[in-house]
Amino acid sequence: MTDYSRPALNLERLRKFVAVAEELHFGRAAERLHIAQPVLSRQIRALEDELKAQLFVRDRRRTELTAAGEQLLTDARPLLASANALRLRVGQAARGKNAFTVGFMPGLIVTAAVRALSERHEGLTVNVVRTNWDDQVEVVHDGRVDVSLIRLPVDQSGLTVRPLLTEPRVAVLPADHRLAGKETIAIADLADEHLLQHPDAVPEWRDIATELREGTRMPVGHFAAVEEKLEHVATGRGVTVLPLSTATFYTRPDIVHVPVRDIPPNQVCLAWEAGRRSRLIQEFAALAQEAFA
Known part of the structure; x- marks a missing residue:
């Protein structure tokens, strides 16, 4: 009690x-x-x-x-984030703002579900917010978005998470890299490479990486934005491992991507704040599952 x-x-x-x-x-x-x-x-x-x-x-x-x-x-x-989000939503309601906001990670296209929700609710403004690895969950907690399409792994505390799809992960390399042109590679083929993202994002590489094991080279700070990662890949500063849809979305002539056959796929999910009972959230979740099926 x-x-x-x-x-x-x-x-x-x-x-x-x-x-x-x-x-x-x-x-x-x-x-x-x-x-x-x-x-x-x-x-x-x-x-x-x-x-x-x-x-x-x-x-x-x-x-x-x-x-x-x-x-x-x-x-x-x-x-505190939940309290701030509550204040934001109450303020929007008080101002008569009829809006719904969707966050999405690079490479994920939410147009179909956004359009479907808009068509079902005349007068509803459906906004979209592009997120990255560092804030894809934060935007849910602080109320900037109602739902967010996220890529695991994330801290799922305080969230309701619904799986949408899985997709393979690929290594993104300079176009003249020794592994460019291979049909597939193993994660061990990247052991001597420098990873341009946080090692925990690719634990399979972290566990075999020469630079981490021997301490011969300390990793540079990781880059949250995909565009930053790809600029550094193109200039030969290292490699990165991305979901296939992200790599293909950012196609450019000076980089290539090669499937990594022995690491698990990336899981894409829809997340929202646990405890929220919004009818619009449930409706969008169903539309997103249909769109990504």
């Missing part, structure tokens, strides 16, 4: 806690929040009293999170 006698968690204090937890410095957090440091300290103490848990350990040299603070930070970010 829910205990309604206990006060609800103060979201403004929670927002201040996240600022301190990210900065690990009360002075910098206070500047970021545009408040005085003593005020911030009082707010954090009030939150600790509210939760009956110590969140930070402080001395003259540093500020560190306790185990309770680490747990709160993990849970606070999605909670």
Whole structure:
């Protein structure tokens, strides 16, 4: 049974806690929040009293999170994002804005489902937002989109996720690369190459990569945008592994793509915030499944 006698968690204090937890410095957090440091300290103490848990350990040299603070930070970010998304949707409704927004990853074409939803609901504005690997889930949590076509793997916490399709993954190489022109390659063929994306995105490569195993070359920062990856591939700075539809969508003469036969396919899903019971979301999900079938 829910205990309604206990006060609800103060979201403004929670927002201040996240600022301190990210900065690990009360002075910098206070500047970021545009408040005085003593005020911030009082707010954090009030939150600790509210939760009956110590969140930070402080001395003259540093500020560190306790185990309770680490747990709160993990849970606070999605909670604050959901609260902001709720404010956004309520504000849109108050302004009489009848809109629905769809996020989509590069290479995925959502035209058919968007058009079908628009035709079913006269007066509904259906918007689209192009996402990338770094924000494809974030846009759902913060309310920028109602649904998002995502590519796994992602953190699925707080999401409802519905599979749509799978597709093979390919290695994207410079046109004059030694492997260009092969019908297929194995992931082991890329062991000595430099990967222009986060190694965790291609764990099969990460586990055999020469540069990671021997420490002979540290990976450069990964590139979130496909266009950036492909520019660096074309200039010979490395290779990247992409879903087939993304590679074919960005066809250009100075790069080629070759199927990688021994890694699992990419899974495309539709995601939305768990707990939302929107009729439009359910309707769009059905239309998307039909379009991608």
